[in-house]
Amino acid sequence: MQSAYELLSEDFIKEYGARTALYRHRKSGAEVLSVQIDDDNKNSGAEVLSVQIDDDNKVFGVTFRTPPEDSTGVPHILEHSVLCGSRKFPVKEPFVDLLKGSLQTFLNAFTYPDRTCYPVASQNTKDFYNLINVYLDADFYNLINVYLDAVLFPRAVSDPMVMQQEGWHYELENASEPLSYKGVVFNEMKGVYSSPDSLHGRACQQALFPDNTYGVDSGGDPSAIPDLTFDYFKNFHRRFYHPANSRIYFYGDDPVPKRLELLDEYLSEFDRADADPAASTIQWQKMRQEPWSYTETFPASEEASKQHMLSVNWLLNDTPMSPKEKLALNILDDLLVGNSAATLQKALTDSGLGSSVIGGGLSDELLQATFSIGLKGVAPEKVSDVETLILDTLKKCAEEGFEDTAIAASLNSAEFELREFNTGSFPRGLSLMLGAVANWVYDRSPTSELHFEAPLAELKADIANGEPVFQNLVKKLLVENGHRQGVPVFQNLVKKLHENGHRVTVEMKPDTKYEAETEESERSRLEKVKASMTQQDIDEVIAATEKLKAAQAAEDAPEAKATIPALSIGDLDRNIKKIPIAVDEDAPEAKASIPALSIGDLDRNIKKIPIAVDEVSGVKVVTHAIPSSGILYADVGVDITGVPLSEYPLLGLFSRMLLETGAGSMDRVELTRHIGTQTGGVYCTSLTGTKMGGGGVIASSDDVVGYLFLRGKAVSAKTPELLDIVRTVVTEARLDSQQRAIEILKETKARLDASIVGSGHSYASMRIESRYTLEGYLNEISGGISSVETVKSVLKMAEDDWPALLARLEKIRASIVTRNNLLINLTGDQEVLDAAAPAISNFINSIPGAGEGVVSHSNWAAEANLIPARNEGFAVQTQVNYVGKGGRLFQPGEVVPGSFQVVSRYLRTGYLWDNVRVMGGAYGGFCNFNPMTGLFSFLSYRDPNLAKTLDIYDGCADYLTSLHLPADELQMSVIGAVGDMDSPQSADQKGFMSLKRHLIGMSDEDRQRIRDEVLATSTDDFKAFGDRLKALNSSARSAVVGSKAALEAANQGREGDDAFHVHDI
């Protein structure tokens, strides 16, 4: 088999314990990077901190270089379309079918400005699935088969209906109606183009790259998407989805020969002579020498009509950078904009010129790196001041350099992050893949830049030698330009930034007519199209609309469905010996031998997280002994249920003030640097949860736990420093900074506005929950739609009556920071936990308030007035809607059966996907079911419809009660739900999750019962869910975030209780 491949290079990446081999498939020209992780590869050495490879999450990915030539969104539409059926798997959506019943932990696709990536990860936790390893390998290979078939042989290139559905099409049901555009990507991008932040990001990129592929939008501009023809689309696939233009990646502990064999089956159908991979080479944008400016508009409400955005943007290179230079640039980014105390970030927020920093600093995942920074919420007459401030600040950095303490903090933070390699629930192998591809796709070595130790050591040596590394970088990249040779790294970085002439100042002007004009131009364009059509053309559009709808509504044929190699009912013993790695379409007996996993093979037991609960000097200390590579994860919490409800919305401001105003003898800058130098980071977060009743009963929603946590991490030896920082922050934070409070509030308001437009579904969901439970109500008043008004009034108070606000903040601190309120949660290796004990004891004794008796906690439940349940609409500047509807599916006192998680998941991947997304044209349709509170809601995302979507929700009950669910589909749903429950987590995530369960009273027995019930799910449970939904239909109420026009249209003909109460946001 290996003779089909030529071995190009081998590498051992000590930093990740990864053995890699780069092959070229001889016949097709495809390049394949195989990464093997095994226990022998474990990193060893004398580093302070070294990553331990304990990773059973296998990853596969294929990446094509797909530079677009226009903004029709062809790469993005193709990304969606190849997932809609292929040669061997001729169903409408094999991936949705796979999602239903696979144990995959990641299945997605991404369109970049120059490439398209299809990654999948599948879990194979040996200790957990020991007996069924072979099946999980099979699951992984099944996924790969479907992916390869999809990208190389998609239905989309022969059936124009796929592009119509995923990209765009004319919709017309009868000749008298106006013509309209429909399509999933079309609506997805309308959502993107409604977001001022996204429009700004796009404007910056297009301004910086006037001459190469980055100057157009690979995602698609809604006004250009309808220019895409099927011929161009089909050709784009032919040109760029050839193996010779691909980069294929494997990561895991499975045997390499088997990987190569599986691939060869697909690749050997192609000849490299038929492809021209050089044609997709990304061309460098030549650097200009003189700065210029660029102006665009964005949608704004009347209230925000004087709030401009301004950013300064640089292109940083037009030749490749060295690994050391890239690392230095990342550290420079942290020095300039990494946190609220970083030089440029601080200068901008302190200036009071705008409400919130935009731009995000360094971006280095494309061929050329860029740097972008600015402010939003800027008064028109102050716009040029922002530009001057940015340039002056950089000039100062170039002249004076950075303080040693600042460099030490940024360097330590970068080093900690590299070594910890904590990707949370995101598969590590995928993170490595994205890093590899970022060089590989530009024809550079995929692995050489994954070695970070050498450049890190070199950089440290340069700094130790006193080289003004960063200062020079700023000068060269941002201040001057063009003469980059022979300049010492850091000082030079600053210098470079300063000297760089390829700089564009982007101003975004608010336009209150933007939405109306965009809609009007679409309408008149469609009118013109219709007017130019003959009767025959119109008949054809009507017929095509009907045909597409019929195809979308049709069920896949059973024999087509049977091709999906999902894990399904099978005979364990028989199949164990047969592990075919591909499905042969000519041999029906091969299909029958698809490796199968049945429910009986899943582990019946929950995954337990170690937990020990102790008391130290009267304080509860919870510990989780979990391997952590020598890092201590410490969460220090204070009970906040004593805070009066009227003060609860201030907790967000309070928690940011803790870390962003300085503490004790340290000012804000010193504190931030101290944290960066001594730890891997400290942040503040809150935790609320509704307590469960015994036996899984939904308890009264009035019983809520609430904590504010400072969560930090450090290498074991730095435990005392970490805890000392936490103590200083909670007891001595300088809350008395009026200016900082105003800045934080302005920024919070700006973020909230942007977030409601971009993620309206989350706010609709929060709003629904706030009508039924105290926990939902707390979330709503502190971070939901109603917090918009609160933030405004607190901001006014901060400006007009600061002493009063300060007194309230001080009172919060005095009431919560006492030893009686303290709770400590620690996660790490047993030795790390043992070593931390003395420091923990010292810490506890340093917190005042011992012996003051039980703090009397106020009664939130009595104080709270839950939001009334009625249909509500929240009008924002947008071209799409977020439609939510829901209520109480279970009452307090009832027990929620575990099986309902299976049904709810089934609705997300089935009924709602098919009706809201595929047929409705929304980007997403899903539901939320909270088994702790018994609440259920339907939600849609970037939805062109409103009333129609509500009808789909209302029809869900009847759908479930009349559903005839085949046994194999039931089984798939169960397997998928088990996969969700077992998704991988990092050590710190496990420790915090376990704490939350402990606090709300969810025992392992409860979890085991739920798992047992999930595994025992029957078709009756689907009907029972349907009956519950039917009862809910009459009491459920909507919460919609959308355009005013859509809400007004939906209100026509609605009266009384049925009508939406519309609020402008």
Ligand SMILES: [Zn+2]
């Ligand atoms: Zn998309």
